[in-house]
Amino acid sequence: MVKMSKVDSKAGYFMVMPYLIYFAAFIAYPLIFSFILIFHRWNIVTPMEFIGLKNFVRLFKDELFFKSIINTLIFLSIHIPLQIVIALFFANLLNKQIKFRSLFRALYFLPVVVSSVVVTILWQQMYAYETGLINQVLSGFGFKKIPWLVSPEIAMPSIAVMATWKNVGFYIVLFLAGLQSIPNELYEVAEIDGASSFQKFYRITLPLLNPTVVLVIVLSTIGGFSLFIEPYILTGGGPLDSTLSAMLYIYNQAFYFNHMGYAATLGFFFALVILVVVIAQRKFIEREVY
Amino acid sequence: MNRKISTYIPLLIGAIFFAYPFLWMFFASLKPETQISELWLLSKNLNLKNYSIVFAKIPILRAFFNSLLVSTTITLSVIVFGSIVGYALSRLNFKGRDFILLLILFTMMIPFQITLIPTYVLIVKLGLVDSYAGLIFPGMMNSLAILIFRGFFTTIPQSLIESARIDGCNNLQILFKIIMPLSKPAVATVGILTFTSSWNEVLWPLIVIRSEKLMTMPQLVTIFVVGGQAGSQLGVQLASATLLALPIIFAYVFLQRYFIESLARTGLKE
Numbered sequence: 001m002v003k004m005s006k007v008d009s010k011a012g013y014f015m016v017m018p019y020l021i022y023f024a025a026f027i028a029y030p031l032i033f034s035f036i037l038i039f040h041r042w043n044i045v046t047p048m049e050f051i052g053l054k055n056f057v058r059l060f061k062d063e064l065f066f067k068s069i070i071n072t073l074i075f076l077s078i079h080i081p082l083q084i085v086i087a088l089f090f091a092n093l094l095n096k097q098i099k100f101r102s103l104f105r106a107l108y109f110l111p112v113v114v115s116s117v118v119v120t121i122l123w124q125q126m127y128a129y130e131t132g133l134i135n136q137v138l139s140g141f142g143f144k145k146i147p148w149l150v151s152p153e154i155a156m157p158s159i160a161v162m163a164t165w166k167n168v169g170f171y172i173v174l175f176l177a178g179l180q181s182i183p184n185e186l187y188e189v190a191e192i193d194g195a196s197s198f199q200k201f202y203r204i205t206l207p208l209l210n211p212t213v214v215l216v217i218v219l220s221t222i223g224g225f226s227l228f229i230e231p232y233i234l235t236g237g238g239p240l241d242s243t244l245s246a247m248l249y250i251y252n253q254a255f256y257f258n259h260m261g262y263a264a265t266l267g268f269f270f271a272l273v274i275l276v277v278v279i280a281q282r283k284f285i286e287r288e289v290y
Numbered sequence: 291m292n293r294k295i296s297t298y299i300p301l302l303i304g305a306i307f308f309a310y311p312f313l314w315m316f317f318a319s320l321k322p323e324t325q326i327s328e329l330w331l332l333s334k335n336l337n338l339k340n341y342s343i344v345f346a347k348i349p350i351l352r353a354f355f356n357s358l359l360v361s362t363t364i365t366l367s368v369i370v371f372g373s374i375v376g377y378a379l380s381r382l383n384f385k386g387r388d389f390i391l392l393l394i395l396f397t398m399m400i401p402f403q404i405t406l407i408p409t410y411v412l413i414v415k416l417g418l419v420d421s422y423a424g425l426i427f428p429g430m431m432n433s434l435a436i437l438i439f440r441g442f443f444t445t446i447p448q449s450l451i452e453s454a455r456i457d458g459c460n461n462l463q464i465l466f467k468i469i470m471p472l473s474k475p476a477v478a479t480v481g482i483l484t485f486t487s488s489w490n491e492v493l494w495p496l497i498v499i500r501s502e503k504l505m506t507m508p509q510l511v512t513i514f515v516v517g518g519q520a521g522s523q524l525g526v527q528l529a530s531a532t533l534l535a536l537p538i539i540f541a542y543v544f545l546q547r548y549f550i551e552s553l554a555r556t557g558l559k560e
Binding site for chain 1: 297298300301304305307308309311312314315318326327329371374375377378379382383384385387390393394397399400401402403404405406407408409410411412414427428430431436460461462486489490492493496497508511512515516524527528530531532534535538539542546547549550553554
């Protein structure tokens with residue numbers, strides 16, 4: 001260990017300054033100010049008015065906010081399983097001895113790097129009821145057209161499918177890295193013991209992939225809770241508020257109605273929900289890998 | 291042989307599934323309104339009319355330069371300041387170093403939803419609404435970048451640093467003359483990561499920028515499509531989306547391996 005010298009210390013404090021300034025301005029200050037805002041009514045123009053816990057009283061009576069949280073949870077409950085299944089499927093294929101692996105990987109990854117604004121505008125056309133690509137293909141095969149964005153029951157699942165298409169390439173790459181770290185000998189031994197490919201997948205691949213699965217679930221949960229621009233462009237939260245995500249609701253409260261204090265309260269409460277969900281996921285899904 | 295087919299066919303279907311929509315978007319943006327819904331790409335009537343409408347209606351070139359300016363500034367700042375902090379946390383010994391590292395790890399877990407509105411209030415108080423500074427300031431530092439630099443710097447042999455010190459280099463000189471040239475992979479990772487995420491960022495610009503002149507590209511395209519300026523003209527909307535997609539796809543074609551590795555690093559950070 002290198003001895004701590006005075007010169008080192010001085011340089012050290014000097015060089016961590018950029019972070020400390022950033023921390024003070026964009027982490028500590030907003031956190032403290034958020035804690036003040038939640039007890040006030042404020043439209044940013046007139047002075048702040050202290051209202052005690054009224055923001056929370058209002059929050060717990062705000063049915064639309066809870067609906068928006070449930071909408072977000074519906075989104076997650078479709079998006080995450082779908083994402084894992086599709087990502088695992090393609091990662092498995094890519095992990096075989098194949099040609100053009102990096103080309104395939106690059107194509108699957110393409111939607112990840114492109115802005116979600118592009119993806120949303122593109123899918124708006126694909127989901128269109130009369131002229132949309134998907135419905136055209138469906139009716140070409142003799143199926144009924146599906147009201148992707150028009151029906152309150154289907155609109156949020158449609159957005160979840162679109163988000164999966166956008167993000168799954170990222171998770172394919174993560175799973176592929178996970179698969180490549182599993183030693184081949186394990187499969188060879190299992191083969192000698194007469195294991196079927198399903199058994200091999202269930203008894204070797206899945207348990208050893210657990211850290212990646214946890215990672216994928218946590219990352220896509222955090223991503224999913226920030227669902228905003230997709231419904232903002234696609235549906236504006238409709239039909240019948242069925243695609244109103246919590247983030248979109250908070251955005252509207254803050255920047256459409258100028259309810260800064262209330263929006264800060266919603267953000268505060270929603271952040272707690274996110275933390276609880278993520279911690280719970282880790283607790284229930286994480287397994288010791290031996 | 292059978293096994294091979296059962297591998298390549300789903301792989302190919304996947305490739306079509308992920309890439310065809312982008313191709314379709316590009317060709318549809320060149321078609322007249324009545325032909326847009328066609329599944330097939332080509333048509334006799336391909337032209338640039340939709341693009342000329344986009345250029346006439348919104349300052350998209352200006353938005354491109356705004357995005358370029360904002361994303362480049364943020365990326366350079368994150369590389370410079372992130373590496374300085376990463377250096378301090380990996381190569382210097384001082385009291386409180388481990389505490390700062392813990393602080394960084396801890397604050398990374400805070401959901402941005404809690405700080406979003408107070409940060410906007412801060413920007414309002416500083417008078418930075420509708421300014422480049424309002425877009426840039428909150429992005430100038432990044433915890434993940436610090437961790438990536440710190441991790442990479444720990445692998446550099448101490449002897450190199452010692453000999454530079456004997457030659458009379460101070461810490462900043464050691465960092466920028468000796469260490470950074472050896473850390474190109476870390477710089478590339480942080481650079482691509484920061485640039486892509488700031489290029490694609492749309493929520494923050496929607497919050498702090500009101501004047502059309504200062505809008506970033508994703509924001510301008512969003513408002514163009516949502517705000518009704520594009521009318522119900524699908525071709526025009528697709529043309530604006532194509533213009534927004536092109537720069538990053540262009541970069542991706544040349545740097546795809548780095549893109550994939552860098553972005554995957556965000557997932558493998560722990």
